Amino acid sequence: MHNSSFKLSVLALVLAAALFMAPTASANSITTLTQGAYTAVLNVGSGTATLTLSGPTSGFFVNQIAISLGGSSIAVTSGSASSGSWTFQNGHNAVNCGGTGVWACAITSTGQAGNGLSLTWNFSGTPAGPPFSVQFTICSTSTACQPGDPTFITNFSQSGSPTPPAVPEPSTLGLLGTGLVAIAGLTRRRLLS
Secondary structure, three states, X not given: OHHHHHHHHHHHHHHHHHHHHOOOOOOOEEEEEEEOOEEEEEEEOOOEEEEEEEOOOOOOEEEEEEEEOOOOOOEEEEEEEOOOOOEEEEEEXXXXXXXXXXXXXXXXXXXXEOOOOEEEEEEEXXXXXXXXXXXXXXXXXXXXXXXXXXXXXXXEEEEEOOOOOOOOOHHHHHHHHHXXXXXXXXXXXXXXX
16 A cells, blocks of 8 residues: 555656646747748747748848837837848838837848848837738849839738747646646545545
């Protein structure tokens, strides 16, 4: 009898350890937006937002990008890019960057290859979204272009909300653990009687 009690104690400790080591849901909101051949994945966290673009491997260049995180208190403080030299600032939308506005903008003087381009904005304030929005101008060459230019293809303009993460919530794991402990207690009672 002492041996089965020891086994149940070990089982309870293993269950408790598994509950504490289980991953918790991420605080980031990841939104995937698609328009034609172009996809933008926006990962919004606390104080940072990262945008990763994908599309055709050739003839896909961008020179102005803007994201809307919602609200009116977002202030861009800095940024970084996987390629090119970009200026990060607030703006009104993808074609009206600079000054004040509720959008986070990135501008470069020459177009950068869009497929695989990743940009990260650092900001102060709290996003009011989702939904989040992404806008940028798509060019066919690395020459910076605007609507009406020969190399202009289209504007990417999409808004959307993130898909909930597939990671279980801590409360669900707690409920599972409570059930397993109850089953272990009933098994112990049966063995003792």
